[in-house]
Amino acid sequence: MAQKKFVVGCFDEEKVLFPAVKQVRTAGYKIKDVYTPFAVHGLDHALGMRETSLHTAGFIYGITGTATAVSAISWIFTKDWPLNIGGKPHFALPAWIPIIFELTVLFAAVGMVMTFCWLCQLAPGVKKHHFHKRATDDLFVMVIECSDKTNTDDLVAFLKSNGAIETDVQVAEEEWWFGTYDKQDDLYNTKQVAL
Amino acid sequence: MHIKYESQLREPLVYGEKNFHQVTEDILRPIEVKPSRLWYIGFFIAVTLLLFGVFSLYREVTYGIGQWNLNKTIGWGWDITNFVWWVGIGHAGTLISAVLLLFRQGWRTGVNRAAEAMTIFAVMCAGQFPIFHMGRVWLAFFIMPYPNSRGPLWVNFNSPLLWDVFAISTYFTVSLLFWYSGLLPDLATVRDRAFTKLRQKLYGIASFGWTGSTKHWQRHESLSLVLAGLSTPLVLSVHTIVSFDFATSVIPGWHTTIFPPYFVAGAIFSGFAMVQSLLIVVRKVFGLTDYITIGHIDLMNKVIVLTGSIVGIAYLTELFMGWYSQNKYEGYTFWYSRAYLFSPYGWSYWGMMACNVLSPQIFWSRKMRRNVFVTFFMSIIVNIGMWFERFVIIVTSLYRDYLPSSWSVYYSPSIWEVGFYLGTFGLFFTCFFLFAKYFPVIAVAEIKYVLKRSGESFKPEFEKLEAEPLDKFVHDNAHAH
Numbered sequence: 122m123a124q125k126k127f128v129v130g131c132f133d134e135e136k137v138l139f140p141a142v143k144q145v146r147t148a149g150y151k152i153k154d155v156y157t158p159f160a161v162h163g164l165d166h167a168l169g170m171r172e173t174s175l176h177t178a179g180f181i182y183g184i185t186g187t188a189t190a191v192s193a194i195s196w197i198f199t200k201d202w203p204l205n206i207g208g209k210p211h212f213a214l215p216a217w218i219p220i221i222f223e224l225t226v227l228f229a230a231v232g233m234v235m236t237f238c239w240l241c242q243l244a245p246g247v248k249k250h251h252f253h254k255r256a257t258d259d260l261f262v263m264v265i266e267c268s269d270k271t272n273t274d275d276l277v278a279f280l281k282s283n284g285a286i287e288t289d290v291q292v293a294e295e296e297w298w299f300g301t302y303d304k305q306d307d308l309y310n311t312k313q314v315a316l
Numbered sequence: 317m318h319i320k321y322e323s324q325l326r327e328p329l330v331y332g333e334k335n336f337h338q339v340t341e342d343i344l345r346p347i348e349v350k351p352s353r354l355w356y357i358g359f360f361i362a363v364t365l366l367l368f369g370v371f372s373l374y375r376e377v378t379y380g381i382g383q384w385n386l387n388k389t390i391g392w393g394w395d396i397t398n399f400v401w402w403v404g405i406g407h408a409g410t411l412i413s414a415v416l417l418l419f420r421q422g423w424r425t426g427v428n429r430a431a432e433a434m435t436i437f438a439v440m441c442a443g444q445f446p447i448f449h450m451g452r453v454w455l456a457f458f459i460m461p462y463p464n465s466r467g468p469l470w471v472n473f474n475s476p477l478l479w480d481v482f483a484i485s486t487y488f489t490v491s492l493l494f495w496y497s498g499l500l501p502d503l504a505t506v507r508d509r510a511f512t513k514l515r516q517k518l519y520g521i522a523s524f525g526w527t528g529s530t531k532h533w534q535r536h537e538s539l540s541l542v543l544a545g546l547s548t549p550l551v552l553s554v555h556t557i558v559s560f561d562f563a564t565s566v567i568p569g570w571h572t573t574i575f576p577p578y579f580v581a582g583a584i585f586s587g588f589a590m591v592q593s594l595l596i597v598v599r600k601v602f603g604l605t606d607y608i609t610i611g612h613i614d615l616m617n618k619v620i621v622l623t624g625s626i627v628g629i630a631y632l633t634e635l636f637m638g639w640y641s642q643n644k645y646e647g648y649t650f651w652y653s654r655a656y657l658f659s660p661y662g663w664s665y666w667g668m669m670a671c672n673v674l675s676p677q678i679f680w681s682r683k684m685r686r687n688v689f690v691t692f693f694m695s696i697i698v699n700i701g702m703w704f705e706r707f708v709i710i711v712t713s714l715y716r717d718y719l720p721s722s723w724s725v726y727y728s729p730s731i732w733e734v735g736f737y738l739g740t741f742g743l744f745f746t747c748f749f750l751f752a753k754y755f756p757v758i759a760v761a762e763i764k765y766v767l768k769r770s771g772e773s774f775k776p777e778f779e780k781l782e783a784e785p786l787d788k789f790v791h792d793n794a795h796a797h
Contacts, residue, residue: 133336135768156528158336158505159761165534173531175538179546194473197461202468219479219557223486226546230490234497237539238524241532243500247525256528257505259336259764302520303513 130285137284156256186228248300328772362745369739402442408587409435414547569713578630585623589698628673671701
């Protein structure tokens with residue numbers, strides 16, 4: 122866990138946000154993240170993020186499901202419990218297709234959702250620092266990580282000149298912790314970072 | 317290339333002068349104020365029905381299946397009819413959220429959340445019937461394949477009834493995951509507006525600590541898309557497999573290859589009808605007419621008339637094949653047991669025909685499609701018709717089998733059989749009332765996403781874009797970011 126200093130700029134228009142992201146990145150600042158109330162298409166690219174590989178994980182989970190179903194059913198019906206059903210073959214693949222398909226989908230879906238929660242650190246009881254309450258309502262909240270050399274006043278002015286309607290400087294924990302949202306967690310009694 | 321505007325030919329998806337904050341306010345208001353008297357009355361009725369259902373099941377579990385009027389000939393009656401009926405209803409949610417997502421149909425955003433919730437509750441209701449029909453319900457876990465101490469003894473993987481177990485449980489799980497992962501951002505919105513400690517705490521836990529980070533949104537989009545891609549064949553497979561319960565048997569009237577597509581079309585048909593019934597009430601009571609618009613109702617009615625007609629063609633095809641096959645038993649089932657009005661169960665066949673095939677044809681008229689009262693009335697009629705369809709398929713095929721000495725026409729449900737059915741209504745509506753009280757009934761984040769492209773007050777901005785030649789538009793917009 123680490124506490125860091127951040128400069129926060131809030132935007133209320135996508136049209137203003139995109140050029141601002143570009144300006145801030147060109148100026149060499151490190152954008153920690155932009156928090157948005159909905160999926161803003163293209164913002165991930167504007168922030169220089171790579172594509173997610175979540176779908177690849179989904180594919181792997183899917184074929185794991187296929188393999189599980191095929192191997193389990195064929196072991197059961199050919200080795201462990203070979204039933205003679207009117208002399209029909211024990212290895213009755215066509216009749217297993219429905220279950221193979223269902224398990225493929227089940228494994229892929231459950232695996233992907235769990236991976237999604239893992240990657241995004243989402244779980245019941247998980248708490249994170251929220252830079253602005255309206256980030257889930259109507260504001261696009263750009264959070265810039267400060268280094269020792271960052272002049273926060275300059276940066277705030279720079280954000281304002283690029284159309285930020287609200288700016289703020291915050292010291293915050295950047296990882297998650299366990300907690301509930303009705304309590305103010307006092308995570309760092311001892312080592313406060315000076316603003 | 318992303319086309320960044322909606323055509324002017326399309327109706328706006330959101331009416332009125334809205335901004336993002338207004339959308340949040342409008343959709344979350346019902347869950348932030350005290351519920352109305354109507355809500356309490358509805359909830360009370362639902363819980364009463366649920367309790368009656370619980371009591372009916374208590375009778376069935378303690379005294380056995382004999383509490384129902386099933387007999388040796390008609391071994392499947394109301395229970396399996398209700399099972400198929402509820403599963404069918406449970407198809408619209410995933411169809412709306414998954415198939416329409418893949419087809420990039422923006423209008424799904426207004427209705428998908430409630431439809432998905434409805435799907436989950438309907439599948440929960442459906443599952444009760446086969447489970448309790450097993451009789452010794454405390455041994456229901458025997459249907460799961462697991463290594464056991466009864467020797468090498470496994471479930472039969474070649475049996476359509478086991479395929480059903482896998483299909484329904486997978487469908488329930490995937491729908492639940494799809495629904496809840498879509499809910500996370502909206503629950504976070506509720507959390508961040510919470511005005512009491514308790515709400516902050518509970519919605520905080522429920523929203524899993526969602527922040528709205530761009531990377532998370534990117535993964536969320538990928539997750540939704542892949543889940544939609546998985547759910548689309550899944551939703552088709554579920555009712556296909558339900559139809560296999562019948563089609564793989566050798567009972568006249570069940571043993572037909574047309575069943576899978578015909579069941580799937582019927583499922584979509586009844587599912588959309590149930591979505592209409594619920595949303596027409598919800599949009600009025602919660603004041604969400606700007607979001608669930610007449611346009612939405614119109615579009616869903618188009619789906620209803622299409623799928624209703626597909627079902628109609630299937631009925632006629634069956635009748636034709638009953639004659640064309642020149643199979644005595646098929647002919648008897650289709651032309652006597654079903655289509656002959658004065659046969660013992662002929663009334664149910666013609667009830668089905670009237671509700672499912674004839675009456676939905678009024679939706680060819682645009683005026684009727686856009687009439688809320690007609691739509692509500694028709695949605696009820698369609699669901700009655702679809703209940704009849706399952707009753708017809710099950711009972712008219714069973715009551716006169718190959719052996720005339722075992723023929724039976726004396727099947728009418730006992731009060732506990734009806735009570736079980738009413739109980740599932742209670743379960744469904746109890747869940748739906750709680751959902752409507754505690755969860756956003758419309759996907760807030762998704763509405764915000766379409767707002768600036770398809771909202772009424774934003775559409776005029778695109779007129780000048782539309783006037784541009786395509787080349788210029790592409791040049792300006794394709795690499796805007």
